[in-house]
Amino acid sequence: MSAFNDRPGLFSYAGELRRELSLRNQQYAKRLQLLNRESYGDPPSICYLPSEDGMCHGNFLRESYCAILRNPSWRKRLLKAHTQARSALPREDRAWKELDSCNSSDALLMNIFCFPGTLRSRRVLDLLGVEAGFVPEFGFRASVPLVSARADRTEVDMRFGDLLVESKLTEGDFQCREVASVESYRDFAEVFERAIVRFV
Numbered sequence: 001m002s003a004f005n006d007r008p009g010l011f012s013y014a015g016e017l018r019r020e021l022s023l024r025n026q027q028y029a030k031r032l033q034l035l036n037r038e039s040y041g042d043p044p045s046i047c048y049l050p051s052e053d054g055m056c057h058g059n060f061l062r063e064s065y066c067a068i069l070r071n072p073s074w075r076k077r078l079l080k081a082h083t084q085a086r087s088a089l090p091r092e093d094r095a096w097k098e099l100d101s102c103n104s105s106d107a108l109l110m111n112i113f114c115f116p117g118t119l120r121s122r123r124v125l126d127l128l129g130v131e132a133g134f135v136p137e138f139g140f141r142a143s144v145p146l147v148s149a150r151a152d153r154t155e156v157d158m159r160f161g162d163l164l165v166e167s168k169l170t171e172g173d174f175q176c177r178e179v180a181s182v183e184s185y186r187d188f189a190e191v192f193e194r195a196i197v198r199f200v
Contacts, residue, residue: 018103018170019043025102034058039088039101047082047089047100059100059107064114074114077106077138105169109157110138134161145186152185 025046029036035051036058038044048058057065068074078099082089085096099107113136118124125132140159144152158165182188 014170018045021102021170022046029058032058037090037092041088045088046102047096048102049092049094049100057100059102059104061111061115063116064111067114067116068110071114074110074136074138077110080106080139103170105167105171106138106157108169109165109167113158113160128160128163130161130163136160140164146184147186148184 022043022045025036026038028034029046029048035049036046037049038046050057055066055069056062060068068078078097080098082096082098082100089096098104099110101107112118119135120132122132137159138157140156142152142154142156142159142164144154146152156164157167
């Protein structure tokens with residue numbers, strides 16, 4: 001992890017990934033005849049619409065989407081508004097949601113952890129260090145203590161038992177922060193090996 005880095009081209013992989021996702025989702029939507037629209041800009045982001053019966057959504061595996069619809073807490077996450085819809089997407093009868101976008105890291109996370117059987121897999125649970133019986137909570141409002149005795153009330157993508165998960169897909173700058181920013185967290189020195197955190 002780099003606490004701060006301003007080298008040019010460092011985040012170009014994120015743009016390349018967005019182009020790849022755009023191309024693959026254009027082909028995928030066309031092949032399966034899924035309801036979708038393209039965002040403005042280059043490359044366009046493919047945003048999916050629910051099927052006419054509301055039981056399918058092109059951005060989700062069918063099994064994951066059905067499981068989400070059956071769980072009121074998970075279903076609520078589908079309502080998260082797309083913050084750039086007004087300027088980036090054509091108008092529709094329904095409001096665009098963040099999880100409609102093929103670039104949504106939340107949708108990626110839910111596709112995996114809402115898929116039937118994932119939470120029963122001993123290998124998955126052991127890999128994550130989570131005991132059986134926990135149900136993922138998406139959009140968890142964490143309270144991370146700061147040196148100032150206040151707390152950062154940031155939203156974390158998923159809480160799974162004692163594990164907090166932040167999912168990133170096409171974001172390019174999340175791993176770099178100023179030194180003062182990361183050191184403002186009370187337990188930074190306990191959580192990270194400062195000798196291997198690169199301050200540049």
